[in-house]
Amino acid sequence: AVVSTQSTGTLREMLLIIASLSTLLLQSNTAWADREFYIDWENDRFVKDGETFQYASAGMHYFRIPHQYWNHRVMAAKSAGLNAIQTYVAWNGHEPSPGVYNFEGDYDLEGFIQIVQANEMPLILRVGPYICAEWNFGGIPPNNKVGECIYITDK
Numbered sequence: 001a002v003v004s005t006q007s008t009g010t011l012r013e014m015l016l017i018i019a020s021l022s023t024l025l026l027q028s029n030t031a032w033a034d035r036e037f038y039i040d041w042e043n044d045r046f047v048k049d050g051e052t053f054q055y056a057s058a059g060m061h062y063f064r065i066p067h068q069y070w071n072h073r074v075m076a077a078k079s080a081g082l083n084a085i086q087t088y089v090a091w092n093g094h095e096p097s098p099g100v101y102n103f104e105g106d107y108d109l110e111g112f113i114q115i116v117q118a119n120e121m122p123l124i125l126r127v128g129p130y131i132c133a134e135w136n137f138g139g140i141p142p143n144n145k146v147g148e149c150i151y152i153t154d155k
Helices: 011-028 067-079 109-118 145-149
Strands: 002-004 037-040 045-048 051-053 057-059 084-088 100-102 123-126
Touching: 067 109, 109 123
Parallel strands: 057 084, 084 123
Antiparallel strands: 002 100, 037 045, 045 051
């Protein structure tokens, strides 16, 4: 959905929206309610559902893949032996103008998360705000106050 606020839009607002969305998705998915994942610092390992877990993830920029192909790409990654998906959150695509947030079509982050969950793969969600990814301002919306601190030079 496209969400509009009365404010000028800040990175903090965007992070709160994404955190709320992620929390709601995890709480609403009862299949994942009995799952566990934690870092065993003493033994230098990840533990998933009581077992040592080493991930081999596929990096997928959901916003660069037409949403109609997301499920196919996740299934292909799983078929290739990968066991996790990682993605950035492109804030510049989710906040096209100050205070207006876009989570539809190729920016349907909730839909992408649900597809990864349906394929029973963990998702490493890299919320940024800076993602580089060969985008101007590294994915930070240029109309954001942070953008005022970024300078580009040829020297």
